[in-house]
Amino acid sequence: xxxxxxxxxxxxxxxxxxxxxxxxxxxxxxxxxxxxxxxxxxxxxxxxxxxxxxxxxxxxxxxxxxxxxxxxxxxxxxxxxxxxxxxxxxxxxxxxxxxxxxxxxxxxxxxxxxxxxxxxxxxxxxxxxxxxxxxxxxxxxxxxxxxxxxxxxxxxxxxxxxxxxxxxxxxxxxxxxxxxxxxxxxxxxxxxxxxxxxxxxxxxxxxxxxxxxxxxxxxxxxxxxxxxxxxxxxxxxxxxxxxxxxxxxxxxxxxxxxxxxxxxxxxxxxxxxxxxxxxxxxxxxxxxxxxxxxxxxxxxxxxxxxxxxxxxxxxxxxxxxxxxxxxxxxxxxxxxxxxxxxxxxxxxxxxxxxxxxxxxxxxxxxxxxxxxxxxxxxxxxxxxxxxxxxxxxxxxxxxxxxxxxxxxxxxxxxxxxxxxxxxxxxxxxxxxxxxxxxxxxxxxxxxxxxxxxxxxxxxxxxxxxxxxxxxxxxxxxxxxxxxxxxxxxxxxxxxxxxxxxxxxxxxxxxxxxxxxxxxxxxxxxxxxxxxxxxxxxxxxxxxxxxxxxxxxxxxxxxxxxxxxxxxxxxxxxxxxxxxxxxxxxxxxxxxxxxxxxxxxxxxxxxxxxxxxxxxxxxxxxxxxxxxxxxxxxxxxxxxxxx
Amino acid sequence: xxxxxxxxxxxxxxxxxxxxxxxxxxxxxxxxxxxxxxxxxxxxxxxxxxxxxxxxxxxxxxxxxxxxxxxxxxxxxxxxxxxxxxxxxxxxxxxxxxxxxxxxxxxxxxxxxxxxxxxxxxxxxxxxxxxxxxxxxxxxxxxxxxxxxxxxxxxxxxxxxxxxxxxxxxxxxxxxxxxxxxxxxxxxxxxxxxxxxxxxxxxxxxxxxxxxxxxxxxxxxxxxxxxxxxxxxxxxxxxxxxxxxxxxxxxxxxxxxxxxxxxxxxxxxxxxxxxxxxxxxxxxxxxxxxxxxxxxxxxxxxxxxxxxxxxxxxxxxxxxxxxx
Numbered sequence: 001x002x003x004x005x006x007x008x009x010x011x012x013x014x015x016x017x018x019x020x021x022x023x024x025x026x027x028x029x030x031x032x033x034x035x036x037x038x039x040x041x042x043x044x045x046x047x048x049x050x051x052x053x054x055x056x057x058x059x060x061x062x063x064x065x066x067x068x069x070x071x072x073x074x075x076x077x078x079x080x081x082x083x084x085x086x087x088x089x090x091x092x093x094x095x096x097x098x099x100x101x102x103x104x105x106x107x108x109x110x111x112x113x114x115x116x117x118x119x120x121x122x123x124x125x126x127x128x129x130x131x132x133x134x135x136x137x138x139x140x141x142x143x144x145x146x147x148x149x150x151x152x153x154x155x156x157x158x159x160x161x162x163x164x165x166x167x168x169x170x171x172x173x174x175x176x177x178x179x180x181x182x183x184x185x186x187x188x189x190x191x192x193x194x195x196x197x198x199x200x201x202x203x204x205x206x207x208x209x210x211x212x213x214x215x216x217x218x219x220x221x222x223x224x225x226x227x228x229x230x231x232x233x234x235x236x237x238x239x240x241x242x243x244x245x246x247x248x249x250x251x252x253x254x255x256x257x258x259x260x261x262x263x264x265x266x267x268x269x270x271x272x273x274x275x276x277x278x279x280x281x282x283x284x285x286x287x288x289x290x291x292x293x294x295x296x297x298x299x300x301x302x303x304x305x306x307x308x309x310x311x312x313x314x315x316x317x318x319x320x321x322x323x324x325x326x327x328x329x330x331x332x333x334x335x336x337x338x339x340x341x342x343x344x345x346x347x348x349x350x351x352x353x354x355x356x357x358x359x360x361x362x363x364x365x366x367x368x369x370x371x372x373x374x375x376x377x378x379x380x381x382x383x384x385x386x387x388x389x390x391x392x393x394x395x396x397x398x399x400x401x402x403x404x405x406x407x408x409x410x411x412x413x414x415x416x417x418x419x420x421x422x423x424x425x426x427x428x429x430x431x432x433x434x435x436x437x438x439x440x441x442x443x444x445x446x447x448x449x450x451x452x453x454x455x456x457x458x459x460x461x462x463x464x465x466x467x468x469x470x471x472x473x474x475x476x477x478x479x480x481x482x483x484x485x486x487x488x489x490x491x492x493x494x495x496x497x498x499x500x501x502x503x504x505x506x507x508x509x510x511x512x513x514x515x516x517x518x519x520x521x522x523x524x525x526x527x528x529x530x531x532x533x534x535x536x537x538x539x540x541x542x543x544x545x546x547x548x549x550x551x552x553x554x555x556x557x558x559x560x561x562x563x564x565x566x567x568x569x570x571x572x573x574x575x576x577x578x579x580x581x582x583x584x585x586x587x588x589x590x591x592x593x594x595x596x597x598x599x600x601x602x603x604x605x606x607x608x609x610x611x612x613x614x615x616x617x618x619x620x621x622x623x624x625x626x627x628x629x630x631x632x633x634x635x636x637x638x639x640x641x642x
Numbered sequence: 643x644x645x646x647x648x649x650x651x652x653x654x655x656x657x658x659x660x661x662x663x664x665x666x667x668x669x670x671x672x673x674x675x676x677x678x679x680x681x682x683x684x685x686x687x688x689x690x691x692x693x694x695x696x697x698x699x700x701x702x703x704x705x706x707x708x709x710x711x712x713x714x715x716x717x718x719x720x721x722x723x724x725x726x727x728x729x730x731x732x733x734x735x736x737x738x739x740x741x742x743x744x745x746x747x748x749x750x751x752x753x754x755x756x757x758x759x760x761x762x763x764x765x766x767x768x769x770x771x772x773x774x775x776x777x778x779x780x781x782x783x784x785x786x787x788x789x790x791x792x793x794x795x796x797x798x799x800x801x802x803x804x805x806x807x808x809x810x811x812x813x814x815x816x817x818x819x820x821x822x823x824x825x826x827x828x829x830x831x832x833x834x835x836x837x838x839x840x841x842x843x844x845x846x847x848x849x850x851x852x853x854x855x856x857x858x859x860x861x862x863x864x865x866x867x868x869x870x871x872x873x874x875x876x877x878x879x880x881x882x883x884x885x886x887x888x889x890x891x892x893x894x895x896x897x898x899x900x901x902x903x904x905x906x907x908x909x910x911x912x913x914x915x916x917x918x919x920x921x922x923x924x925x926x927x928x929x930x931x932x933x934x935x936x937x938x939x940x941x942x943x944x945x946x947x948x949x950x951x952x953x954x955x956x957x958x959x960x961x962x963x964x965x966x
Binding site: 113148179182207209 | 772773787788791794919924930931933956959960
């Protein structure tokens with residue numbers, strides 16, 4: 001009882017300890033804060049870096065592309081200028097030839113041929129020059145290839161070249177192809193005696209293959225090239241002369257279309273486009289228009305080469321971005337760890353204090369809120385430690401007191417048992433005399449004393465026997481409690497005991513109304529335990545059953561399982577209330593205290609049974625229901641363990 | 643009857659044409675076999691070599707050139723071409739007016755690049771300038787087209803030129819075509835063309851040894867050097883003090899009076915571009931024939947003086963080169 005109180009107190013202290021410090025679960029949650037901080041930092045820094053890097057790359061791409069385009073456009077414009085100048089130079093040479101000294105005084109004479117021959121000599125691109133009079137008739141001519149016989153009269157009066165030049169305006173003809181492959185063009189200039197007085201026309205055939213030399217000399221990067229093209233897509237000049245000679249038409253190429261497109265004021269022409277070239281390869285292309293000739297120069301450069309510096313720059317930026325990102329990650333990790341470390345120390349300290357290490361103090365010098373928190377925590381722990389020390393002291397005192405009380409109680413209990421044993425022994429002697437002499441008197445006075453006396457003597461006998469039983473029981477109990485009851489193992493057969501016990505109680509059965517049935521398993525081997533105590537227990541159980549059974553059946557069953565004997569005594573008697581089952585094995589207790597008076601008995605029977613069975617290493621249990629009967633089950637080892 | 647002067651001259655490598663037969667493979671130099679009826683490497687060949695170098699090819703490592711020349715014997719050209727093919731050339735380079743046709747009679751598989759074909763369409767070697775269509779492509783110098791012009795310049799250069807001798811090999815189809823062109827031109831220019839049909843070198847030598855200044859006022863040399871006719875014309879210049887007109891600059895440089903024609907070295911140099919295209923995988927059928935329009939008029943004034951001729955100043959003025 002006292003021990004129970006102490007246990008109770010201890011558990012309450014335990015509860016008290018755990019209350020203010022909820023356990024900090026370790027493991028899964030560890031490091032969560034670091035991750036948290038880390039991811040937030042990474043999100044902020046990395047996100048910023050990536051966003052700025054991507055924007056940087058994008059804008060650099062746009063700028064570089066624009067710059068590349070402008071650069072190429074510049075080169076194309078240069079090429080266009082050169083081509084224009086080439087044609088203009090021929091035109092100027094022609095104009096120069098018309099300014100002959102003889103023209104003014106003599107008009108167009110055969111002497112003019114000298115000028116034409118000179119023209120062929122100084123302008124290699126001119127293959128033929130013809131001087132026409134104002135009617136369009138050939139007057140003088142010079143040619144590299146053809147004979148210039150005077151009889152070879154061709155009438156060029158209807159030709160547009162003549163008609164335009166005759167108006168005093170220079171004529172630049174469309175590109176035409178000689179022998180089906182070589183590009184030529186006709187240039188015609190008026191021959192004037194003086195300004196405005198046109199006396200003829202000088203017409204020249206210009207081999208445009210020479211423009212090939214102009215465009216071939218234009219290079220952009222390693223593989224960039226330029227070519228000249230007419231509005232109808234005829235190639236005039238290309239570094240690959242074969243394409244010109246094959247008369248490849250490039251009208252369908254995007255860059256050709258773009259070259260002759262005029263940008264509207266709102267949307268200026270892009271400086272460059274990416275398109276496919278004649279070979280189907282992707283090229284970065286810019287162009288320049290030559291308005292006087294209605295030609296365009298197109299500049300192409302393989303995309304991969306044009307974008308090379310762009311890609312290099314992008315790779316550089318990306319690399320820097322990645323390095324920055326890596327450094328940001330490391331920095332985030334470092335910062336996160338730095339922030340989280342004091343928190344972790346705090347958490348570990350709390351955990352140690354929580355586990356009872358109240359002397360532990362947090363040592364945090366962060367100089368911030370966490371340090372304040374740690375200090376407050378240390379204060380709290382100090383107070384807790386003091387309170388706990390007081391409590392411990394009190395518990396100790398109380399425990400000591402209780403122990404002393406306990407010892408006294410135990411001594412008292414021992415004395416009680418001793419006293420009971422002594423008293424019982426002392427009581428038994430005179431009681432036996434009383435019983436003996438009463439029986440003797442009854443026997444000797446048989447038929448000599450009146451009925452009333454006999455009846456009185458019998459009452460004395462019955463009461464004395466009851467008293468003896470009571471004393472015997474008390475003696476047994478006190479022996480048990482004093483630890484003086486011993487068990488003696490001997491080998492016997494169970495059915496023998498059952499037979500003795502049943503035959504003992506049989507005379508007490510309510511005649512005709514109660515049947516006693518035994519059901520003993522035939523294969524029960526001989527037992528080796530305290531024969532008398534087992535018999536006593538069975539007898540007690542049976543006499544209880546007989547006592548409380550008015551009608552029906554009392555049944556004794558026995559069988560064995562794994563070296564254990566199972567013995568049941570069931571009846572169809574008055575039964576017990578549920579709450580009675582808790583105390584029926586206590587001393588002086590019957591299920592209904594009133595039943596002691598009604599049914600007799602000492603109230604020690606079941607207490608003794610239980611203690612006997614326990615002494616033999618077994619146990620007893622009961623099932624009962626009011627009005628239906630009770631069933632006691634005894635379980636004891638077949639062989640007593642010493 | 644014909645003497646075979648088959649001399650193998652390797653410009654760059656003596657071991658050139660003894661390799662295995664087969665197309666040029668990566669890592670192996672391209673083997674170019676030159677076929678010419680000349681007496682040695684012509685200006686085209688030097689032009690070709692320089693042109694290839696300009697395009698970044700390294701001699702000996704990237705290309706080798708071997709020349710087969712037949713010393714005026716055009717009949718020996720097909721056999722020479724066969725020899726070259728047998729030796730495993732990758733490209734045949736025709737360095738004379740008839741060599742390309744001779745090469746085509748032998749192969750329609752190995753690419754033929756010509757640099758001196760005077761009349762590619764007329765000779766049937768190509769289908770068109772823009773798309774040759776066969777296994778031959780090259781540079782043409784329009785020599786045949788230029789024949790009337792040459793005669794015109796000759797007549798303008800030599801005052802009083804009325805009778806002009808034109809000796810040619812009747813077995814040379816190009817010579818025959820040239821004769822026709824000159825004949826027509828002479829008619830229009832009101833000149834008398836004295837044609838001399840020749841069949842052998844001996845005949846040619848004898849015919850030109852017999853030329854007298856009173857009979858003809860000048861001699862026109864055929865383009866082809868078959869039967870060594872141009873050589874004998876050249877000899878006649880000094881031997882008979884007779885004005886001579888050639889198609890190529892080599893002869894006025896060597897004692898002839900004048901020449902009007904395309905710059906051969908330039909033709910060779912341009913042909914290198916076509917060789918490059920073939921090497922890079924373009925079929926000759928798809929490579930347009932280019933025209934070398936760079937014409938040169940060369941006049942050897944020294945010879946003119948020796949001959950006692952006064953060249954008309956308008957003509958002298960037009961000369962691209964005057965040898966003094």
